[in-house]
Amino acid sequence: MDExxxxxxxxxxxxxxxxxxxxxxxxxxxxxxxxxxxDEDKYxxxxxxxxxxxxxxxxxxxxxxxEDHIAHCVVGAAHESEATGNPExxxxxxxxxxxxxxxxxx
Amino acid sequence: MDExxxxxxxxxxxxxxxxxxxxxxxxxxxxxxxxxxxDEDKYxxxxxxxxxxxxxxxxxxxxxxxEDHIAHCVVGAAHESEATGNPExxxxxxxxxxxxxxxxxx
Amino acid sequence: MDExxxxxxxxxxxxxxxxxxxxxxxxxxxxxxxxxxxDEDKYxxxxxxxxxxxxxxxxxxxxxxxEDHIAHCVVGAAHESEATGNPExxxxxxxxxxxxxxxxxx
Amino acid sequence: MDExxxxxxxxxxxxxxxxxxxxxxxxxxxxxxxxxxxDEDKYxxxxxxxxxxxxxxxxxxxxxxxEDHIAHCVVGAAHESEATGNPExxxxxxxxxxxxxxxxxx
Numbered sequence: 001m002d003e004x005x006x007x008x009x010x011x012x013x014x015x016x017x018x019x020x021x022x023x024x025x026x027x028x029x030x031x032x033x034x035x036x037x038x039d040e041d042k043y044x045x046x047x048x049x050x051x052x053x054x055x056x057x058x059x060x061x062x063x064x065x066x067e068d069h070i071a072h073c074v075v076g077a078a079h080e081s082e083a084t085g086n087p088e089x090x091x092x093x094x095x096x097x098x099x100x101x102x103x104x105x106x
Numbered sequence: 107m108d109e110x111x112x113x114x115x116x117x118x119x120x121x122x123x124x125x126x127x128x129x130x131x132x133x134x135x136x137x138x139x140x141x142x143x144x145d146e147d148k149y150x151x152x153x154x155x156x157x158x159x160x161x162x163x164x165x166x167x168x169x170x171x172x173e174d175h176i177a178h179c180v181v182g183a184a185h186e187s188e189a190t191g192n193p194e195x196x197x198x199x200x201x202x203x204x205x206x207x208x209x210x211x212x
Numbered sequence: 213m214d215e216x217x218x219x220x221x222x223x224x225x226x227x228x229x230x231x232x233x234x235x236x237x238x239x240x241x242x243x244x245x246x247x248x249x250x251d252e253d254k255y256x257x258x259x260x261x262x263x264x265x266x267x268x269x270x271x272x273x274x275x276x277x278x279e280d281h282i283a284h285c286v287v288g289a290a291h292e293s294e295a296t297g298n299p300e301x302x303x304x305x306x307x308x309x310x311x312x313x314x315x316x317x318x
Numbered sequence: 319m320d321e322x323x324x325x326x327x328x329x330x331x332x333x334x335x336x337x338x339x340x341x342x343x344x345x346x347x348x349x350x351x352x353x354x355x356x357d358e359d360k361y362x363x364x365x366x367x368x369x370x371x372x373x374x375x376x377x378x379x380x381x382x383x384x385e386d387h388i389a390h391c392v393v394g395a396a397h398e399s400e401a402t403g404n405p406e407x408x409x410x411x412x413x414x415x416x417x418x419x420x421x422x423x424x
Contacts, residue, residue: 017145068150104157177409240346
């Protein structure tokens with residue numbers, strides 16, 4: 001059965017897909033590393049330092065996705081709004097993007 | 107060869123070790139899930155929502171470690187300072203904990 | 213001498229200017245309130261709770277400004293890029309917006 | 319009528335009170351400056367940059383208060399617990415401190 005993929009086949013991040021996958025692989029390894037430190041009774045502060053490093057790595061991934069999304073999906077919606085004369089298209093896309101940014105800021 | 111472990115065999119988190127390992131395992135799975143979403147061209151906003159969820163899970167792990175560390179290592183240093191009459195012991199431990207909290211706040 | 217104002221006379225936030233000014237006035241009052249608590253030797257935790265409240269209020273102001281900026285300036289640049297055939301205009305605007313979001317995430 | 323002040327007359331931050339008041343005064347001025355920028359139709363990104371600067375200043379104030387609180391109130395509770403044989407005293411103080419840190423992390 002064909003995997004049901006999102007109708008937006010092409011997203012802003014698609015061109016950097018390999019880079020994102022590498023970075024996420026590294027984050028996954030860092031999280032596993034933190035678990036190993038807990039398992040090996042490492043010092044709490046050293047573990048917290050690694051958690052902060054994972055936060056930073058995820059922060060960079062999020063920011064890349066936000067930039068790609070605005071540059072691709074929001075800008076695409078801007079053109080669609082202009083072509084159709086319907087400002088709601090881009091307004092909804094901007095709101096959606098801002099809400100996602102808001103969740104990251106929390 | 108004996109695995110060189112930290113001389114602080116017992117940390118605040120040691121009693122909750124199994125819970126931390128479960129939570130970190132889940133975070134690891136969430137990160138893998140995000141990579142899968144990227145690989146399957148899922149919509150950017152849905153991916154960002156999952157990244158925010160990982161941030162939240164890591165946030166909870168960090169806070170647990172901070173509480174355990176203060177309750178165990180900082181309080182232990184307070185008693186050591188009192189017993190030895192050397193206030194530097196707890197002062198250094200408090201500074202170390204605050205710096206770790208600062209890295210998480212960033 | 214006329215106050216040199218930004219050539220972008222109209223920003224996304226211009227329509228909500230009064231609301232932003234009210235919110236910022238309230239934040240200013242909250243910060244003054246925190247200073248008064250310090251001056252009156254209030255309990256540290258209560259002060260920290262108020263600082264967290266100011267963070268939250270500023271968080272909401274930032275998010276509003278981000279949404280207005282994307283909806284107005286970035287979308288405007290998208291149309292300008294399309295009209296002039298120069299994709300650099302919107303690319304630069306997206307990068308600028310993402311960098312600003314990055315500074316907020318820190 | 320004497321202003322009812324917190325029975326904890328002396329807090330960790332009391333010795334640095336003047337410094338905290340100066341920093342909070344500066345933050346108050348920064349917030350007023352942001353309002354002026356909005357009033358004068360300055361560019362959104364420049365305003366967001368100033369909001370990020372206020373976040374950073376508040377971040378530093380919070381961290382200072384956290385350090386003072388742990389060093390003074392939590393360590394004091396540790397001694398009180400030891401003197402009275404009642405571990406609940408410090409456990410409650412640690413939980414209270416961690417909850418305050420959690421609110422800052424959000």
